[in-house]
Structures are given as structure tokens and as C-alpha cells.
Amino acid sequence: MRLVTAVVKPFRLEDVKAALQEAGITGMTVSEAQGFGRQGGHTEVYRGAEYQIDFVPKVRIEVVVDDAEADRVVRLIVEAARTGRIGDGKVWTTPVEDLIRIRTGEHGPDALR
Amino acid sequence: MHYNSGDTAWVLVSAALVLFMTPGLALFYGGMVRRKNVLGMLIQNFAVMAVVSLVWVWVTYSLAFGPDAGGVGLIGTLHFAGLAHLNQVVPGFSGPHAMTIPPVAFIIFQMMFAIITPALLTGSGADRMKFGAFLVFIVAWSVLVYAPIAHWVFSPDGWLARRGAEDFAGGTVVELNAGMAGAALALVAGRRRGWPNSLMRPHNIPLTVLGGGILWFGWFGFNAGSALTANGAGTAFINTNTATAAALLAWIAVEKVRTGKPTTLGAVSGAIAGAVAITPACGFVNTLGATVIGALAGAVCAVAVSLKFRLGLDDSLDVLAVHGVAGLLGVLLVGFFGTAASLGSDGLFYGGGAGLLGHQALAVVTVGAYSLLVTAGIAWVIRATVGLRVSENDERVGLDISLFEENAYDFEASSGSRALGPFGSSSTSRGAT
Numbered sequence: 001m002r003l004v005t006a007v008v009k010p011f012r013l014e015d016v017k018a019a020l021q022e023a024g025i026t027g028m029t030v031s032e033a034q035g036f037g038r039q040g041g042h043t044e045v046y047r048g049a050e051y052q053i054d055f056v057p058k059v060r061i062e063v064v065v066d067d068a069e070a071d072r073v074v075r076l077i078v079e080a081a082r083t084g085r086i087g088d089g090k091v092w093t094t095p096v097e098d099l100i101r102i103r104t105g106e107h108g109p110d111a112l113r
Numbered sequence: 114m115h116y117n118s119g120d121t122a123w124v125l126v127s128a129a130l131v132l133f134m135t136p137g138l139a140l141f142y143g144g145m146v147r148r149k150n151v152l153g154m155l156i157q158n159f160a161v162m163a164v165v166s167l168v169w170v171w172v173t174y175s176l177a178f179g180p181d182a183g184g185v186g187l188i189g190t191l192h193f194a195g196l197a198h199l200n201q202v203v204p205g206f207s208g209p210h211a212m213t214i215p216p217v218a219f220i221i222f223q224m225m226f227a228i229i230t231p232a233l234l235t236g237s238g239a240d241r242m243k244f245g246a247f248l249v250f251i252v253a254w255s256v257l258v259y260a261p262i263a264h265w266v267f268s269p270d271g272w273l274a275r276r277g278a279e280d281f282a283g284g285t286v287v288e289l290n291a292g293m294a295g296a297a298l299a300l301v302a303g304r305r306r307g308w309p310n311s312l313m314r315p316h317n318i319p320l321t322v323l324g325g326g327i328l329w330f331g332w333f334g335f336n337a338g339s340a341l342t343a344n345g346a347g348t349a350f351i352n353t354n355t356a357t358a359a360a361l362l363a364w365i366a367v368e369k370v371r372t373g374k375p376t377t378l379g380a381v382s383g384a385i386a387g388a389v390a391i392t393p394a395c396g397f398v399n400t401l402g403a404t405v406i407g408a409l410a411g412a413v414c415a416v417a418v419s420l421k422f423r424l425g426l427d428d429s430l431d432v433l434a435v436h437g438v439a440g441l442l443g444v445l446l447v448g449f450f451g452t453a454a455s456l457g458s459d460g461l462f463y464g465g466g467a468g469l470l471g472h473q474a475l476a477v478v479t480v481g482a483y484s485l486l487v488t489a490g491i492a493w494v495i496r497a498t499v500g501l502r503v504s505e506n507d508e509r510v511g512l513d514i515s516l517f518e519e520n521a522y523d524f525e526a527s528s529g530s531r532a533l534g535p536f537g538s539s540s541t542s543r544g545a546t
Contacts, residue, residue, distance in 0.1 A: 044314060045372050045383060047418040047431060051312050
């Protein structure tokens with residue numbers, strides 16, 4: 001199994017969720033996040049005083065999938081989250097040793113379905 | 114006594130409108146501070162309503178409007194302290210100046226001005242003042258600064274009023290006074306830790322917009338109520354609205370030129386600057402005067418808010434740049450645009466010569482200097498005795514938690530249980546088992 005983590009623009013979340021649901025992915029965890037990459041924040045102006053805001057609001061999406069599905073899920077997220085402009089975010093995968101469904105105690109890929 | 118029930122009703126309603134401005138101001142300022150200090154801002158404003166309500170009826174009303182001490186026009190006596198001699202005519206308001214409302218209606222109306230003026234100072238000392246020290250400051254400031262200046266200008270026996278200085282609704286007594294006092298308080302209290310380099314952006318601009326809207330609404334009581342008659346209030350009312358509108362547009366136009374985009378905070382700030390500037394002038398000018406005064410105030414204040422960074426003065430929410438500068442402009446512009454039967458002479462642009470402008474300039478210099486110096490003195494004494502500022506740690510944590518053990522917004526999923534204090538182990542919580 002692999003954990004797919006994506007940090008994307010908040011307004012792309014709906015499209016990413018729809019794409020994954022359509023592809024049969026049955027769950028995800030979403031959290032609000034802040035950060036910066038190459039875009040390096042933005043400026044805000046209050047009463048003429050300019051502030052450099054370092055952290056930009058982002059959404060972090062986490063999905064655990066079978067090894068075989070990981071590439072497809074990454075590709076779906078990349079396509080759904082892309083606007084082509086700076087600040088679109090990142091997606092990465094990490095190996096997952098084990099997974100347990102709390103309600104039933106099922107382990108491994110069985111707990112995914 | 115020939116009281117006019119319409120006038121009395123209007124002044125009483127106006128008094129209630131003006132009182133509502135202080136909670137409006139609390140929201141206006143509360144939105145501009147950081148999240149950890151919003152309750153500290155709100156409670157200061159509410160506390161001013163309570164403190165000055167008592168100080169006014171017991172002491173400062175009499176100092177401001179009581180019989181003049183020694184006939185020199187500097188301060189009233191304690192003849193009316195505790196609202197004694199309530200049915201006597203307010204000194205100076207006789208003959209052609211006779212009021213058509215009972216003195217108590219005037220006392221109530223003027224009380225609301227005495228409340229909102231020190232409340233304005235919360236914007237200068239934001240995020241760093243000890244609460245007890247703030248309350249002591251407000252009492253001292255009401256007695257030593259507000260009452261004398263109100264006497265000089267608002268009482269017909271005051272020395273500036275007798276010389277011919279004109280202030281329809283408080284451009285000197287409220288606005289310029291608050292601006293200079295705010296600068297003094299910010300100077301003596303010192304900068305907030307991290308200012309000007311750390312990020313101190315407004316935490317809730319919608320609150321500020323709501324507060325600004327309440328101020329605009331209440332200002333009709335403030336300005337049109339100051340006519341003290343119902344039939345005479347219309348000019349002040351429409352001029353207030355006209356200047357506020359012109360200033361809002363002027364401020365965001367300046368922003369568009371300076372930084373490329375108009376801002377919501379700028380629109381609200383512009384409206385306030387316009388209402389401030391028309392305050393001394395609203396009953397004395399025509400539509401052209403109101404439009405120009407408003408537009409000038411909006412444009413000038415939009416630039417003046419950047420001055421504090423050059424001066425290194427952490428006037429946190431721009432009391433000097435908005436109230437001080439717009440108040441100063443409005444008072445002086447009466448000397449140019451004034452044209453009304455109630456004025457001793459018209460302004461420069463209406464053939465009255467420079468006499469009125471001279472009186473206005475004298476009022477600006479004396480009120481401004483007195484407010485700056487005496488406020489700095491009061492703040493310095495408090496700083497040297499009980500201390501003016503919270504500890505460094507309390508400032509970092511924020512006033513809401515460190516001074517009041519409260520949290521304005523419950524956004525976090527949290528865990529906890531009720532702490533049992535002296536009254537905590539109540540029979541209901543134990544008896545249920």
C-alpha cells in the first residue's frame with residue numbers, strides 16, 4: 001500500500017475529490033494547510049502598509065491506496081489540481097506498512113475496500 | 114421655560130444614537146487588531162462607557178458646562194457636580210443662545226460625546242495597555258483634558274468660544290483632541306513588540322465594516338443632534354452624509370493610484386475620515402463645502418496613515434492620522450467654507466475675510482498643544498507609578514488570554530473540563546449521581 005499526499009490550491013479540492021470518486025476511490029482525508037513553494041507567498045495592503053504574507057492557504061489531501069493504483073491516483077490528482085499557474089502544489093507517495101479498519105479490525109488491503 | 118417637545122425628543126434620540134457609536138467604534142477597532150487582542154479592545158471600549166457615565170454626572174459635566182470659574186473661560190466650577198441644580202439654565206445658553214430643551218437632555222447628549230472621545234484613544238494604545246492602568250488613565254483624562262477643552266469650545270463662556278472659534282459638533286473637542294491625545298499615549302506607552310516589522314494585519318475586516326457602518330449611522334445623532342433643534346438639524350444631517358460619501362470615494366481613489374487596488378478597509382476608513390472632517394463644519398457649510406471637505410479629508414488621510422512609519426510612532430490604529438488630521442482639516446476649512454447665519458462672520462471664500470480662519474487656527478493650536486502635553490503628562494505619571502503596559506509575556510500571549518482568560522473565537526477542537534473553583538462544586542453537578 002502507498003500513502004498519496006497532495007498539497008493543492010483550495011479551490012481545486014472539489015475537482016480532485018470528484019475525479020477520485022469517479023475512479024472508485026472510496027475515502028480521503030482533507031486538512032487545511034499553509035505553506036509556500038517557489039511562488040513564495042503574496043502581498044496584502046492595509047491602510048497603505050504592504051505586508052509580505054509568507055504562507056499561502058493550501059489543502060492537504062491524503063489517500064491510502066493499493067500499490068497498483070498509486071500511479072493512477074497520482075495522475076488523476078495532478079490533472080484535476082493543475083491550473084498551469086505558479087502555486088499549483090505537489091503530490092508525493094510514501095510506502096505504508098500496515099492499515100487497520102478500527103471498526104472491524106481488518107488489516108492491510110482488506111481494510112481499504 | 115419654553116421647551117419644544119420636538120427638539121427635546123430629537124436630542125434624546127440623538128443621544129442614544131451617539132452612545133451606540135462607542136460599541137460601533139469597539140467593533141471598528143476590534144476587527145483591526147490581531148485575533149489574540151480583540152476582547153481586550155472590546156472591553157476597553159465598553160468600560161469607557163461605564164467609567165465616563167459616572168465621572169460625567171459626578172464631576173466632569175460640571176467642569177465642562179458649570180458656571181465659569183473666575184470668568185476667564187478655562188474651566189467650570191463644581192456647582193453642578195452630582196447633577197445638582199438640575200433645573201438651572203446651562204450657563205451661557207441664554208438670550209439668543211437659549212436652549213429649547215431642558216438642561217437634563219443637554220447633559221445626556223453631551224455625556225455621549227464625553228464617552229466616545231476617550232474611547233477613541235483605545236486605538237492608539239491597542240494591544241499593550243494594562244486594564245487597570247487604562248481605567249485610571251480614562252478618569253484622569255476625562256477630568257484634566259476633556260472637561261477643560263469642552264469648556265473652552267462648547268460652553269459659550271469658554272475662552273475660545275468667546276473669541277469666535279466655531280465648532281459645530283466637536284472637531285476640536287472630540288476629533289483633534291483625540292488625535293493629539295492618541296499620539297501622546299502611543300509615544301509614552303511605546304511601540305508594540307515587533308512593530309513595525311512583524312505582521313500585524315487586521316484579523317476580521319467584516320467586524321470593522323460593521324463598526325464603521327454603526328459609526329456612520331450614529332454620526333447623524335452626533336452632528337445633526339448638535340443643532341439642538343429638530344427643525345435646524347437637516348443641514349448638518351445632509352452635510353454629514355455628503356462629506357462621508359465624498360471621503361470614502363476619495364480614499365479608495367488614492368489607494369488605486371498608490372498601490373493599484375482599492376481596499377475594503379480603505380473604504381471604511383475613508384467614510385470615517387469624512388465624517389470626522391465635517392463634524393466641526395456640518396451646520397456651517399453648503400453642499401459644495403461638504404463635498405470638498407469630505408473629498409480632501411479622504412485623500413489626505415489616505416496618505417497620512419503612512420506617516421507613523423516615518424515618525425516611528427506606533428499609533429496602532431491611526432487615531433492621529435484619521436481623527437487628528439481630518440479633525441484639523443475640518444476645523445480649519447470652516448474658516449474657508451463657512452457660510453451660515455449662525456456664524457459670527459462667513460469664511461474666506463464667502464466674503465467674510467480671514468477673521469474666522471484666524472479663530473479656527475487659534476483653536477487648533479491651543480487645543481492640539483494642550484491635549485498633546487497634558488495627555489503625555491498623565492500617561493507618564495501612570496507609567497512611572499502603576500505602570501502602563503502589560504508584561505512582555507502577556508503581550509506575546511495576547512490580552513484576551515493573559516488579562517481576561519477568555520477566547521474570542523472557538524475554532525479549535527478542544528478538550529477540557531470545568532475547573533472547580535470556590536463555587537464550582539455545586540450541588541447540581543454532584544447531586545446528579
